[in-house]
Amino acid sequence: MNLSNLRxxxxSVRERKRVGRGQGSGMGGTSTRGHKGAQSRSGYSRKTHFEGGQMPLQRRVPxxxxxxxxxVEYKPLNLDSIQTLVEQTNATVVDLNLLLEHGLVSKKDLVKILSRGELTSAVEIHAHAFSASAKEAIEKAGGKAIVPTKPAKEEAAN
Incomplete structure (x- = not known):
């Protein structure tokens, strides 16, 4: 066996159908397109989702x-996960960079602190939003809930 006799x-390989080459071929005349109508003409293209005149699915479904x-979609973060983070890192300030380093949020996430769990450490927490009960729990533990201000460029645009 060599490259010259590979088959x-x-x-596994069919010959292509040569239509419109006379009656003797069995595919002359209408060239396998049936009789008349749009589908037998050249240049015909069916509209997408066309169902032969039946009411199409996208119009049937309400x-x-x-x-x-x-x-505004916020990434929720609970007090118990912040408490765990504080115990692991001994941090006094929990900001977006610290949360990003430990994989709790992504770079573009807007973070909202929720009140599940208990916060025992006095920490300063920076987040985009706080639930009322979470803010209360943070302040009760002796910490601060700080919402970052918008940069000057964004304020000018508004």
């Missing part, structure tokens, strides 16, 4: 709900 396996374009 595909028997039956529309409902909406997406609020002004919604």
């Amino acid at each position: 595909p396996a028997k039956g 529309k409902f709900g909406f997406k609020n374009i002004n919604r």
